[in-house]
Amino acid sequence: MIKLQRILLPTDFSEYSAAARMYACAFAQQFGAELHVLHVIQDLAPLVPEPGAALAPPIDYLRELELNANAMLERAIDANWAVGKTIVKVVRQGPPFLEIVRYAQEANIDLIVLGTHGRGGLAHMLLGSVAEKVVRKAPCPVLTVRHPEHEFVAP
Numbered sequence: 577m578i579k580l581q582r583i584l585l586p587t588d589f590s591e592y593s594a595a596a597r598m599y600a601c602a603f604a605q606q607f608g609a610e611l612h613v614l615h616v617i618q619d620l621a622p623l624v625p626e627p628g629a630a631l632a633p634p635i636d637y638l639r640e641l642e643l644n645a646n647a648m649l650e651r652a653i654d655a656n657w658a659v660g661k662t663i664v665k666v667v668r669q670g671p672p673f674l675e676i677v678r679y680a681q682e683a684n685i686d687l688i689v690l691g692t693h694g695r696g697g698l699a700h701m702l703l704g705s706v707a708e709k710v711v712r713k714a715p716c717p718v719l720t721v722r723h724p725e726h727e728f729v730a731p
Contacts, residue, residue, distance in 0.1 A: 580607040584685040586614045586676045586710075589648050592691035595723035600689035601657060609686070610662040613652055614679055615645045616672040642667050673709035681715050688718045 585600035587593040604611040617638070649665040664683075668675040680688055692707040711718045 578607075580604075580609045580686045582610045582612060582683060582685045582687075583607075584612045584614060584676070584680055584683070584688045586616065586672070586688065586690055586706075587649075587652055588615070588672075588691075589652070590691065590693075592693055592721075592723050594691070596689050596691035596719075596721040597652065599719060599721050601653070603687065603689065604661065605657075610664060611653070612664040612666065612679070612683055612685065613649055614666045614668065614676060615649055616675040617641050617645060617667065617669040618672060638669070642669075673706045673713065676706070676710050677713045677715070685716050687716060688714055690718055690720050692720045692722050 580603060583600050583604050585593075585597055587597065600611060603609065645667045646665070649667065652665075653663055666679065668679065676688065676690075679685070688710060690707050690710055692705070707718075707720050711720065
């Protein structure tokens, strides 16, 4: 028998994450599981064209990003649905796939429910795929949700 006690929903607050949220909430409801909602603030260093020209972003800027992410996490899960449920909201900074995998290990997550943009071809080669890297490295099963797709969970 499958026993899910802790479900991780990584979110970037996009429509793709919203589709995954529907599935994560349904599984959490069905299994009486804790729902962990994680937002990763993208590491900005790799986005700078020349490593020698890289300047650390101002601390105030990073604090502002974290405050905004925390505020958005507060609104990410419907308050009425959350009544009586354990919801853990976390913000981390770094490479998204790495922080998702690291958090899943640290929190002993049983299932990751992750939205995917479904990019292919050149966009996939240039941008990489957080979902693909998470699937490859995760310490637990990963359900990827592509939006729009065949829905089996009612909103």
